Amino acid sequence: MTTHANNERTEPVIHVESVWKSYDDGAIAVLNGVDLTVHAGKTVALCGPSGCGKSTLLHLVGGLDVPSRGSIAVNGMPLDGKRDMVRFMRHEVGFVFQLHNLVPDLTMEENCLLPAIAAGVRRSAAEARLHELAARTGMQDRIHHRIQKLSGGERQRTAICRALMNRPGILLADEPTGSLDERTSAVVFELLLSLTRNDGLTLLMATHDRALASACDHSVVMRNGRIEHGQ
Amino acid sequence: MIFLRLILVNLLRHRIRTLLSVAGIAFSVAAMLTVVTVLQGAIGMFSGILSSGAEIIVFERNVSDLFFSDVAPSAAAQIAAWPTVAHVDPVLFGVVSSTDHPIITCFGVTREDARIAKADWISGGGESFGQAGQVVLGQRAAEFLGASSGTQIPIGHGTFRVAGIIRTRNGFEDGGVFMPLADARTFFHKEGSSVVTVKLHNRDDAAAFKRQVRSTFPNLIALEDAEFSRSYSQFKILKATAWAVGGCGLVLGGLGVANTMIMSVFTRIREIAILRVAGFSHIQIAAVIFGEAAAISLAGALAGLALGSAALLGLKLAPALHGYVDTSLHPAVMLIVVLLALGTGLVGALYPAAYAVRSKAVEALRFE
Numbered sequence: 001m002t003t004h005a006n007n008e009r010t011e012p013v014i015h016v017e018s019v020w021k022s023y024d025d026g027a028i029a030v031l032n033g034v035d036l037t038v039h040a041g042k043t044v045a046l047c048g049p050s051g052c053g054k055s056t057l058l059h060l061v062g063g064l065d066v067p068s069r070g071s072i073a074v075n076g077m078p079l080d081g082k083r084d085m086v087r088f089m090r091h092e093v094g095f096v097f098q099l100h101n102l103v104p105d106l107t108m109e110e111n112c113l114l115p116a117i118a119a120g121v122r123r124s125a126a127e128a129r130l131h132e133l134a135a136r137t138g139m140q141d142r143i144h145h146r147i148q149k150l151s152g153g154e155r156q157r158t159a160i161c162r163a164l165m166n167r168p169g170i171l172l173a174d175e176p177t178g179s180l181d182e183r184t185s186a187v188v189f190e191l192l193l194s195l196t197r198n199d200g201l202t203l204l205m206a207t208h209d210r211a212l213a214s215a216c217d218h219s220v221v222m223r224n225g226r227i228e229h230g231q
Numbered sequence: 232m233i234f235l236r237l238i239l240v241n242l243l244r245h246r247i248r249t250l251l252s253v254a255g256i257a258f259s260v261a262a263m264l265t266v267v268t269v270l271q272g273a274i275g276m277f278s279g280i281l282s283s284g285a286e287i288i289v290f291e292r293n294v295s296d297l298f299f300s301d302v303a304p305s306a307a308a309q310i311a312a313w314p315t316v317a318h319v320d321p322v323l324f325g326v327v328s329s330t331d332h333p334i335i336t337c338f339g340v341t342r343e344d345a346r347i348a349k350a351d352w353i354s355g356g357g358e359s360f361g362q363a364g365q366v367v368l369g370q371r372a373a374e375f376l377g378a379s380s381g382t383q384i385p386i387g388h389g390t391f392r393v394a395g396i397i398r399t400r401n402g403f404e405d406g407g408v409f410m411p412l413a414d415a416r417t418f419f420h421k422e423g424s425s426v427v428t429v430k431l432h433n434r435d436d437a438a439a440f441k442r443q444v445r446s447t448f449p450n451l452i453a454l455e456d457a458e459f460s461r462s463y464s465q466f467k468i469l470k471a472t473a474w475a476v477g478g479c480g481l482v483l484g485g486l487g488v489a490n491t492m493i494m495s496v497f498t499r500i501r502e503i504a505i506l507r508v509a510g511f512s513h514i515q516i517a518a519v520i521f522g523e524a525a526a527i528s529l530a531g532a533l534a535g536l537a538l539g540s541a542a543l544l545g546l547k548l549a550p551a552l553h554g555y556v557d558t559s560l561h562p563a564v565m566l567i568v569v570l571l572a573l574g575t576g577l578v579g580a581l582y583p584a585a586y587a588v589r590s591k592a593v594e595a596l597r598f599e
Contacts, residue, residue, distance in 0.1 A: 062508075065591070114505075
């Protein structure tokens with residue numbers, strides 16, 4: 001089944017075709033023939049119960065893993081051995097995880113600057129971008145705070161800033177509010193949506209929260225490694 | 232700057248582990264520095280004994296040790312007559328024993344030898360040196376033999392009168408006995424001398440002098456000071472031993488760094504995955520790991536230099552070793568030791584860096 005989480009007037013930026021993923025020589029099948037197309041500037045929620053393959057699909061789209069079968073193209077180019085994956089991860093996609101995945105002993109500023117350092121961005125330009133993102137996420141007073149001193153919501157906002165540091169076109173979010181309380185979760189999700197919509201980013205987000213999914217442009221329901229239906 | 236912070240943060244996060252690794256390198260560096268410096272000092276002193284202000288040493292070719300060399304008096308006399316030669320000193324080296332002191336270095340020298348002619352006399356004088364049955368003692372030899380000028384001391388099967396006591400900065404000479412060359416020849420049953428030290432009118436004539444020795448005396452060899460120090464097999468063995476002992480220490484230190492780095496990588500494999508997701512390349516990830524190893528090694532090397540210097544100072548001040556060890560630190564040795572420590576640390580980080588680079592980010596992100 002091919003699911004078009006799309007608006008046909010825009011270009012497809014993510015194209016997943018008959019993707020299978022299994023582990024232990026096929027003993028553990030996680031994805032069983034997934035087709036998905038996501039168009040530019042859209043926010044798409046991947047819904048479904050735990051273990052249905054949402055995170056695995058995100059990892060494959062983000063280039064963190066490779067499919068057992070099938071193909072994935074992002075921004076019109078396949079994710080295969082010919083693609084410069086380091087450049088892809090630096091400039092084309094940003095990740096936000098359920099567990100914020102920040103370096104705990106560094107400050108908010110240092111964590112956010114990591115992608116810029118990796119990409120060789122000039123320090124002044126990187127700092128300007130950091131201050132812009134900090135202002136937009138309400139973190140301007142927390143820039144020099146170490147991660148251990150930040151609340152869960154602040155840590156997730158830091159993770160969002162880091163993901164957007166190098167201005168990627170696609171944001172991949174894996175249960176971005178999964179570790180937050182209800183109120184903080186709503187605030188962080190609103191922030192995520194407003195940032196992506198204002199900047200015209202494409203958001204592909206894994207969530208088991210139907211309420212959050214309904215706020216996205218499209219939602220795709222997964223079950224047992226397959227896409228059950230999309231709307 | 233943040234790259235540096237990334238390196239330091241992890242080292243500071245596990246302070247005890249880092250300190251143990253730094254200590255491992257520091258002790259290795261200190262051991263290497265101490266052993267190499269002491270032995271180089273000893274070699275320097277020994278070659279100083281041989282040359283004693285001269286520029287060239289002539290001795291018997293193909294002898295395993297200078298104690299076995301025998302340069303005929305006629306050869307020494309012939310060399311002294313060459314126009315390029317300003318002065319020659321035949322010197323006979325031997326080992327003598329006395330009551331409670333089985334090994335004392337003995338120098339069979341003439342009255343004109345710089346060691347006697349320019350000696351710093353504590354008692355007695357060189358006027359009577361050369362008379363049969365008289366010896367001059369170094370200050371330290373006089374102390375451990377309990378001798379003073381005018382007393383009789385037993386050496387081997389004979390008894391000698393102490394004609395004087397001299398002070399010298401060279402530990403071997405300070406703990407030695409100076410015997411008139413003729414007496415020494417009789418004592419050691421030799422016809423000539425172990426070496427002939429030669430001072431030239433013009434040092435530029437050294438090459439021509441060496442050629443002349445080779446053509447005139449095929450059984451002898453002439454070497455300049457530095458050349459002798461480099462080629463003398465005993466010195467080569469000592470130097471090799473020093474570097475080998477120090478090297479073993481460094482290998483142990485390097486294993487400590489490797490262990491630390493392996494632990495460091497294993498315990499923060501998730502953090503390394505975060506860097507990968509943030510766009511760090513394999514080279515950048517490896518640079519973080521190698522940076523940590525380099526920081527540990529450099530800190531260890533600096534601490535080791537301080538520790539080694541303190542140890543050398545302690546040796547220098549130890550009364551029992553007075554004059555026997557030259558503890559001057561050579562910048563070249565310090566640099567080599569630091570570079571070796573750095574190299575060892577980086578080699579120790581090879582496997583951890585390879586592991587970090589090869590680890591799959593997606594698996595590491597699942598790692599709790």
